Amino acid sequence: MIIALTNSKGGVGKSTIAVHLAVWWKDLGMSVGLVDADAQGSSSCWLREAAPDAAVFRLQTPDDILDQVPKLAREFNHLVVDGPAGLSEVTRSILLVADLALLPCGPSVLDLRAANDAIRVLKQAQMIRHGPPAAVLIPNKLQVQYRLSRELVETARSLEIPSASGLRLRQAYADAAGQGTVVWRLGTRGEVAALEIRELFHGLLGQESQKHGRSVANG
Helix, strand or coil: CEEEEEECCCCCCHHHHHHHHHHHHHHCCCCEEEEECCCCCHHHHHHHHHCCCCEEEECCCHHHHHHHHHHHHCCCCEEEEEEEECCCHHHHHHHHHCCEEEEEECCCHHHHHHHHHHHHHHHHHHHHHCCCCEEEEEECCECCCCHHHHHHHHHHHHCCCCECCCCECCHHHHHHHHHCCCHHHCHHHHHHHHHHHHHHHHHHHCHHHHHHHHHHHCC
16 A cells, blocks of 8 residues: 655645654554655654664655556555655656555645645546545644634535544654654653554554554553
């Protein structure tokens, strides 16, 4: 399965979710590869620290994505693709090969506009492919007491793609990135975030994650 993290704006949580998802699957005993298509290389550096034996690939051009990602997908149970910020040809190529596109979206007005732009490009890919990829919007960095966070959740419900429950703005995610690990390895500091992201993955990825999720979260 090819799972892509895409959006037209940076800083919305693509790398955070991509790395946690890759480590999640790996902790479950699945064979996982991560394709880092972002020029900054954040997710590949982070994953090499969090899981030194993980398979990481840097693909930077549309041709590399179209040629290599389908081949790599045959080598792993799951292939996670962390896309670049912006609606470049690389992003479009990713959507042409992905099975599932996850669109993280922050709570600012600019984030909401970017999400709408990303959904437009997603719809174009779905039209070309006559269906795929499936897609889910992931509200991220939510602060329940703030108006923009509430507006994001309400807007997500009105968009033409399904929306996940989302993730809160939590220090644990920044701590995990800074320490080159994932939130369920932070001990008590990461417990709430670990529960939250576990529930997100359960909802997105179904019964297999639910079966093994407790052991991972407690690991």
